[in-house]
Amino acid sequence: MQDFIRLFFNLEVMAQTLPLLMQGLWMTVKLCAAVIALGLVGGLFLALGALSHRRWLRWPAFAVIDFLRALPPLVLLIFIYSGLPFAGLAISPFAAVAVAFFLNNSAYYAEIYRAGIQSVPAGQTEAARACGLTTGQTLAHVVLPQAVRNVLPDLLSNTVEVVKLTSLASVVSLAELLYSANMARSLTYNASPLVLAALVYLLLLWPLVRLVSRYQRRLAA
Amino acid sequence: MSRPMLEIVALEKTFGELKVLRDINLRVATGEMVFVIGPSGSGKSTMLRCCNRLEEPTSGAILIDGKDIVGCSSSALNRMRLEVGMVFQGFHLYPHMTVVANVMLAQIKALKRSKDEARERALAMLDRVGLRHRAETMPTQLSGGQQQRVAIARALALDPKVMLFDEPTSALDPELVGSVLAVMKDLKDSGMTMLVVSHEMGFAREAADRVVFMDGGLVVEEGPPEEIFANPKAERTQAFLSRVRA
Numbered sequence: 001m002q003d004f005i006r007l008f009f010n011l012e013v014m015a016q017t018l019p020l021l022m023q024g025l026w027m028t029v030k031l032c033a034a035v036i037a038l039g040l041v042g043g044l045f046l047a048l049g050a051l052s053h054r055r056w057l058r059w060p061a062f063a064v065i066d067f068l069r070a071l072p073p074l075v076l077l078i079f080i081y082s083g084l085p086f087a088g089l090a091i092s093p094f095a096a097v098a099v100a101f102f103l104n105n106s107a108y109y110a111e112i113y114r115a116g117i118q119s120v121p122a123g124q125t126e127a128a129r130a131c132g133l134t135t136g137q138t139l140a141h142v143v144l145p146q147a148v149r150n151v152l153p154d155l156l157s158n159t160v161e162v163v164k165l166t167s168l169a170s171v172v173s174l175a176e177l178l179y180s181a182n183m184a185r186s187l188t189y190n191a192s193p194l195v196l197a198a199l200v201y202l203l204l205l206w207p208l209v210r211l212v213s214r215y216q217r218r219l220a221a
Numbered sequence: 222m223s224r225p226m227l228e229i230v231a232l233e234k235t236f237g238e239l240k241v242l243r244d245i246n247l248r249v250a251t252g253e254m255v256f257v258i259g260p261s262g263s264g265k266s267t268m269l270r271c272c273n274r275l276e277e278p279t280s281g282a283i284l285i286d287g288k289d290i291v292g293c294s295s296s297a298l299n300r301m302r303l304e305v306g307m308v309f310q311g312f313h314l315y316p317h318m319t320v321v322a323n324v325m326l327a328q329i330k331a332l333k334r335s336k337d338e339a340r341e342r343a344l345a346m347l348d349r350v351g352l353r354h355r356a357e358t359m360p361t362q363l364s365g366g367q368q369q370r371v372a373i374a375r376a377l378a379l380d381p382k383v384m385l386f387d388e389p390t391s392a393l394d395p396e397l398v399g400s401v402l403a404v405m406k407d408l409k410d411s412g413m414t415m416l417v418v419s420h421e422m423g424f425a426r427e428a429a430d431r432v433v434f435m436d437g438g439l440v441v442e443e444g445p446p447e448e449i450f451a452n453p454k455a456e457r458t459q460a461f462l463s464r465v466r467a
Contacts, residue, residue, distance in 0.1 A: 121311075121313075123309060123311050123313040124313055124315065126275050126309070126313065127307075127309060127313035127314075127315075127372075128315075128326075128327070129275065129302070130273055130275060130302060130305075130306075130307040130376075131302070131303075131326070131327035131331060131375065131376070131379060132299050132300065132302040132303040132327055132331035132332070132379065133299070133326075133327055133330055133331055134299055134331075137330045137331070141326060141330065142315055142326075145317050146315075146316065146317050149317065
């Protein structure tokens with residue numbers, strides 16, 4: 001039992017490696033900010049393409065969404081980080097992760113936006129257009145605010161997935177939270193840094209998960 | 222008749238193989254209230270929705286104060302839609318905005334009025350439909366009749382030349398119909414040009430200048446309400462009116 005505590009819940013080791021983990025956490029936060037912001041924007045454009053009545057926009061948008069949803073994000077990441085250099089396109093680990101997960105998440109955000117936009121009754125668009133608003137104004141002021149509100153739990157839920165997904169960045173040696181914790185583990189020959197990292201993830205995501213549940217219950221009511 | 226405010230010329234609309242409107246011709250004079258009646262599927266709503274191109278006409282012309290709305294570019298269409306107010310059966314207020322914001326939105330975005338100006342105008346229009354005191358409520362807190370009156374205020378705030386009403390009272394509980402009809406009557410008395418698709422025969426008899434009976438995508442008969450209701454000439458009009466009265 002004492003060995004167990006010493007190897008997994010060693011406060012001394014945790015305190016010692018905390019600065020390293022905090023550096024990792026900061027990298028995770030930067031990564032999430034980039035991937036979430038890019039994904040929300042990219043997803044919106046993909047969704048609008050998929051909902052367009054112009055076939056030359058709609059079909060490519062669907063193709064891109066399907067492709068990105070079917071491709072495992074780790075495959076995409078390793079291809080971008082380790083495959084593209086063969087074509088003379090070497091990019092930093094951070095850029096590789098940001099691009100790979102931005103692509104992957106755009107597709108998921110796009111599907112959520114699409115459901116949201118389709119949940120807004122056609123009469124809303126008609127009323128806005130009948131008042132002389134342009135397509136863009138109608139989208140920005142009438143359709144999107146309602147669409148986003150209708151799918152807020154799903155958007156949040158996907159955002160939780162994004163945060164978890166960034167731990168895959170450790171595969172390309174990006175020093176985010178998990179990578180830093182694992183490094184600390186090998187330096188101290190002790191699993192406590194990994195336990196600490198898990199706790200940090202939990203602390204970060206548990207409130208979000210609770211929030212999603214509350215929204216879902218409120219929408220269901 | 223002087224130049225009509227709204228003129229529909231040889232309007233046709235087909236959905237695939239289906240001919241919904243065949244050669245509709247109709248003129249509405251300035252300040253006139255024209256009622257369109259007819260069985261469901263007769264094309265009356267489609268005709269109305271062609272007047273601001275929510276439905277794209279297949280052929281024909283629709284002149285608003287002399288300008289054709291059918292052939293114009295999309296930017297010109299957005300400007301012309303400001304001159305044609307529309308009220309829907311289902312109200313379609315924006316549920317995520319307060320009542321006054323509903324009435325302000327297009328004034329700010331399409332007419333480019335300042336916020337203060339739009340707000341002042343919105344409150345004046347809400348006052349006109351008797352709902353100024355509900356300006357800061359959300360639309361879902363209002364009764365159907367109140368929502369429809371806000372929708373009328375929203376259209377009026379843009380200073381339209383013509384108002385289109387697409388079955389404005391059909392979704393309302395009977396006791397709420399009167400308040401909406403009163404607003405429409407007041408609008409007519411102030412000189413608004415109005416084209417109304419509705420089944421409110423009593424109101425048509427009392428307030429309309431002219432009644433148009435449509436069936437099968439055609440205007441079958443038109444005339445003053447007392448004539449159409451008391452003395453319909455066409456067989457189809459007679460059949461429809463006897464069914465409605467029964």
